Amino acid sequence: MPEYKAPQRDMRFLIDEVFDFHAGYAAMGASDATPDMVNAILAEGAKFCEQVLAPLNRSGDEEECQINEGVVTTPKGFKEAFAQYVEGGWNGLSADPLYGGQGLPSSLGLIVSEMVGSSNLSWGMYPGLTHGAMSAIHAHGSEAQKQSYLSKLTEGRWTGTMCLTEAHCGTDLGLIKSRAVPQADGSYAVTGSKIFISxxxxxxxxxxxxxxxxxxxxxxxxxxxxxxxxVPKFLPDAQGEAGARNGVSCGSIEHKMGIKASATCVMNFDSATGYLIGEANKGLNCMFTMMNHARLGTGMQGLCLGETSFQGAIKYASDRLQMRALTGPKAPDKAADPIIVHPDVRRMLLTMKAFNEGNRALAYFTAQLIDQAHSGESAEQREEAENLLAFLTPICKAFMTETGLEVTNHGMQVFGGHGFIREWGMEQLVRDCRIALIYEGTNGIQALDLLGRKVLGSQGKLLRGFTKIVHKFCEAQAEHPQLKGYAAQLATLNQQWGALTQKIGMAAMKNPDEVGAASMDYLMYSGYVTLAYFWLRMAEVAEQKLAAGTDDAAFYQAKLATCEFYFKRLLPRTATHLAGAEAGSDSLMKLPAEHFAL
Known part of the structure; x- marks a missing residue:
């Protein structure tokens, strides 16, 4: 298994230099989130993930979860690691102090979750689902519900889930059959079966x-x-502790391609006692509080697994000897050259590096928006952050997982035949990553959400909110000696983005299928342009640091070299996605459904 090391230098680059989290924390009154505190959290979080979670990753995959008469046990070491996580206060890092949390900004919690997911994604599912449940109860629960549940969830003594999916319906939640019958004491008897419950x-x-x-x-x-x-597994007793067993049981656990140490359960509710949260018939609004948090977290899983895969690939490529470089021996004292000298291996490694670091910038920018949406100085600032979040969330979820799968595939390929063998750990990262394109709303659904609901549904308002930011930044770099060429390239694509949107919108007025036909290419186009903006922002900072003189010149030079690779090798993919988005629905819908049969 690759030996994971948290990329703290790159994290600090984004936190300190690109996005200036510290100024944001000061503006929102987060006085405890000092630079020293942030660095301490990064260092201690890295230590826990590297030393405790990462060693359990491969063994957890091999052992998997076990079920015996409805009782599920996690792999060896998982329970102890969770106890250590809770004891360290990590579970309540960003939680409300009123319920025992530390009250630090949400963005810090998301950064820690990156390290957790990179070191052991299966293990990270347990606290990850809990944080989603906490956010929904905090936003929509009554004060009594908050008092009953949030302190225990924050403390980590209790954990949480989100139960949406049923066997006959996935995304189309309007088809659910689970029922809740009102009881005389104000509770509800909940009956039904849910599947895929992490x-x-x-x-x-x-x-x-x-x-x-x-x-x-x-x-x-x-x-x-x-x-x-x-619907708690155990009903709270008079003291608020876990009391009588509720009518909730696990019917089975799924045997999956990846994240095998995460218990994915069929949950049966048999007249289980439940308590309404929020308003009746408004449950989907409440659930979206969880889902939006979860979708960003799922997007980050593409980054997490991509980072671990890259670390494994770069070490292997530096050590593995195969053939001589085309330009002559680079290690003449050895039998062959390390494969990192070969252009095709460089292509894979740079693709991995460019996506990982670009996706990290996108994730951290979006995490900062969550802070602003919750604690912005003015209503206008909070609304602007909410609009940008609405626009970027489907891009984060889908683009980061699509490219994360590409990155993990490259990582396995760098190892050649060894990458296909379990003991190296690279194939596990591919398997673990694959689910991220599916759950929390498939990437096809995210694409429909972006184009149909967020962009066209807002009459282009949400798109313009982001493209104006890109436009202003490109204008500011138009005369930059080193970056003006990139700025001009990005400015052209940014303008083209608006024209493409208008073209699809006009076509959809005549045929709604045009939205579905264009949506996935549109999302990928959007993702590539979005990452180009963040790469240009990183390049600007790198240029400034090098011009001022620095002891860390190699780090900034690597940023500029990777930015050049992204603009020359990856950003041109937008042309293919543009052509696909403009192609229309005819070629997709022409073939009658019955002709697909053998």
Whole structure:
């Protein structure tokens, strides 16, 4: 298995130099999030992930979770690692101090989650789902519900889940069959079965708090009739502790391609006692609080696994000897040259590096927007951050996972035949990454959300909110001696983005299928242009640091070299996606469905 080392230098580059998190923290009154505190969190988080979580990654994949008469046990070491995580205060890092949290900015929690996901994605699913449940209860729960559940969830004694999917419906939640019948005491009897429930049952906490979508007896049809319920595994007793067992059970766990140490459960609710959270028939609104958080976290999983894969690939490529360089021996004292000297291996490694570092910049910018949306100085600032978040979330989820899978595939390829062998650990990263393109809304759904709901649905407002930022930045770099060529290239694509959107919108007025036909290419085009903007921002800082003189010149020179690679080798992919998005729906819809049959 690759030996994971948290990329703290690159993290600090973004936090300190590109996005100036510290000024943002000061503006939002986060006085505890000092530069020294942030550095300490990075250092200690890295230590925990490198020394505790990473060594459990491969063994967890091989051992998997086990189920015996409804009782699920996690792989060896997982429970102890969770206890250490909780004892270290990591679970409540960004949680509300009113309920025992440390109250640090959400962005810091997301940065720690990157290290967790990179070191052991399966293990990270357990606290990850809990944070989503906490955010939904905090945003929509009554004060009594917050008092009952948030302190225990923050403390890590209890964990949480989100229960949406049923066997007959995935994204189309309006089709759910789970029912909630009102009881005389104000609770509800929840009955139904949910599938694909991450961390639905396990042995790492005293209680599991399920957030369950269900319909009331008189609910309107479709998504307008969905309500959200808190359904704990054990009902809180008079002292607020885990008491009597509720009517909740795990029917089975899935045997999966990847993230095998994450318990993916079939959860059965048999007249289980539940408590309405938020308003009746408004459950989907409450659940989106969890889902938006989860979608950014899922997008980051592409970055997480890509980073670990890159670290393994770069070490292997530096050590593995094969053939001589085309320009002559580079290691004449050895039997052959290390494969890192070969152009095609360089292509793969630079592709990995460019996507990882570009995706990290996108993720950290988006994390900063979450801070601003929650704690912005003015209503206008908070609204602007919310709009940018709405626009960027589907790009984060889909583009970062699509490119993350490409990166892990490259990492396996760098190893050649050894990459296909389990003991090296590279194939596990590919398997683990594959689910990220599927869950929390498939990437096809994210593409529809971006183009149909966010861009066309807002009459282009959300798109313009971001393209104006890119336009102003390109204008500012138009005369930059080293960057003006990149700025002109990005400015052209940014303008083309708007024209493409208008063209699809006009076509969709005549045929709605045009949106679905263009959406995936449109999202990928959007992702490449978005990353180009962040690469140019990083390049600007690197140029400034080199011009001023620095002891870390190699780091900044690497940034500039990788930026050049991105603009010359990866950004041109936009041309293919542009052509695909403009091609229309005819070639997709022409073949009758029955002709697909053998």
């Amino acid at each position: 961390a639905g049952e396990h042995d790492m906490s005293e209680n599991i708090v399920h957030l369950v979508l269900a319909k009331l007896p008189d609910a309107p049809a479709g998504t307008r009739g969905i309500s959200l319920f808190i």
